Every structure is written in C-alpha cells, then in structure tokens.
Amino acid sequence: MKISVRLFARARDLAGADSTELNCPEGATIGELKQLLIEQHPALKPMIDSLLIAVDRDFASEDFILTEGVEVACFPPVSGG
C-alpha cells in the first residue's frame, strides 16, 4: 500500500521535500515505515531515533500498525511556544 508522509521542520529540510510517498507492505508498523523512510531519504538517518510519527493527527508508537488511507506525518521533537 502507498502511504504518503508529510515532513516538517528539520526533517523536511534534510529530505528536501515536504512530503514523500512510501510503498509499505500490508500490516507494516511505524518502525518499518521509518526504515523505508531512511532508505528513500538517507539524509534523515542521523535523526531517525528522534523522529516522531503522527497517524491521523495523533502520536503513534513504533509498533502501531498502518492501514490504507491514514494521514501520516514525520517530524522532530516539537519546540513551539
């Protein structure tokens, strides 16, 4: 299944794109998605351990299982305020 991932802040700058499309196997977890993400965008590798993933606008853990049609975003720890 194709999963579109929105990128923000330093993750976007390093990847050089504000979104990217990944081909994930059915039943893929967030952890697997992150691996696919750094394969496609090696520039993100140094920050992989700090990258957060949101699914449908909420934080998702590494073992969360992705399904078709979800909204996925990838970004570093937040620094607003």
Add this chain to the structure above:
Amino acid sequence: MPEQKQSAALESVRIELTEREIDYHALTEEVRTTQAGAVVLFLGTVREMTQGQRTLALDYEAYPEMAEAKMHELVKEAAERWPILSAAIVHRLGHLELGEISIALAVSCPHRRDAFEAGQFLIDEFKIRVPVWKKENWADGTTAWVHPTLGNTPPAS
C-alpha cells in the same frame, strides 16, 4: 442543555494559529466573564540570549491540523482538572523579530489558584505535545532548528 459534568463550566474556547501579530489585549478580553474571579495571561516572547548565543529572529512553523487538534485536546484535559470558564490559545507562525509574541494563552477561572495552575499546565504541555517548531536565526548568520533532544518516545496523548 444536557448536563456535562466535567466541563460544564467551560463557556468558550478559542484556538488559533496566525501569521499576524497577536492582539493579547483582545484575547484577554475574550476570556473575561462575570463568573470569573481570576484571569491569567501568558505571553511567550522572542528572547535575545540563549546560553550565550545571540538570536536575531525566530521562524516558526506548524503541522496546523494536528497542532489545532492538540490545542483543543489540551484545553479539554485542563477543563477536566480545573474549573476553567474560558480559554484561548493563539500561536504565531512565520518570521518573528526579537521581543515579538510567539504565543498568547489566556484562561479564566472563579479563583486565582486554579487559573494559575491551569495556565501553567497549558503552556507546559503545549511545549511537549503541540507540533510547532522554531528555527533560530543566530547573530553569526547561521540558522538552526530547535529540537529538544528527546528519545523517540512519543509524548503521552
């Protein structure tokens, strides 16, 4: 109106992301109500010095849809813990010069202790959970995203 036990007191909530200057006086007026005995306003402003380095400006960006959802979630949680009458949170995005206001947060409660505690909770949790990022424009001409060095444990929702 059907009774809503936990957040029955909450009269109004305003959540906004804006590229324009924040009118914190208007924001404060919005949360004032005759039921309130206390109004707390917090302003976050662009600071010049950070650990010996001089900032010229900050650039803010957000994941707007999630940021707004998280801000609503924060107010809802706060209203379950304190008798909040009204709350407003506005965060500015884009390029901010020194001293400009990046966030204004106002909360009203019947009594001051609750208003202070709710305000503290809202700004502390905002900084952990709401997807907004700042980029430093340092005086030496370099820029750098500010990303707290956390592990990959997502913030509790």
